[in-house]
Amino acid sequence: SAVISQKPSRDICQRGTSLTIQCQVDSQVTMMFWYRQQPGQSLTLIATANQGSEATYESGFVIDKFPISRPNLTFSTLTVSNMSPEDSSIYLCSDWTDYGYTFGSGTRLTVV
């Protein structure tokens, strides 16, 4: 299965600023996904990112707040824009291959 390197692993950010999270996959994958895991909660899908097309966002998530890039089959970024304390969460990327779903190690974001 693919291995995903995600960075940064954690960050503390000021409200009103933006943070870009990167995920690099060690093989080409068609589909990548971005999830949010708020404290004590399960994973909530933010969007699906396919190379060559606009990301598809789930209800409650918008492109202006969470812009996503997918420039090629091994890389994706998620930006958390104009952050507020409510954005404090763990953000995870994932991919899907014939071997199943693999997750990055996560980015723990704290907004102060």
Next chain:
Amino acid sequence: QKEVEQNSGPLSVPEGAIASLNCTYSDRGSQSFFWYRQYSGKSPELIMSIYSNGDKEDGRFTAQLNKASQYVSLLIRDSQPSDSATYLCAVREGSGYALNFGKGTSLLVTP
């Protein structure tokens, strides 16, 4: 709203016992089902996947699927303290590729 439901627990079992984790889902079109283990502060780790009705065994783990009842379970035999974690049930719905997760069941295996 398509739902994946799990008891939050905590489920406490003594070391060596069988732990039984349950999950129900609402989308009858769902085709793929997964159990992930998540240790505190870590990302989810795939334990089992199951696609057909019946049982699937892998070492100490057995996944059971009943599509008619919209029910999937995970049995952990000979539970070890290292099995203490949150277990997430995830369902790939019929209409897409993304996973829909339950809220997870916290398992505590006591020595």
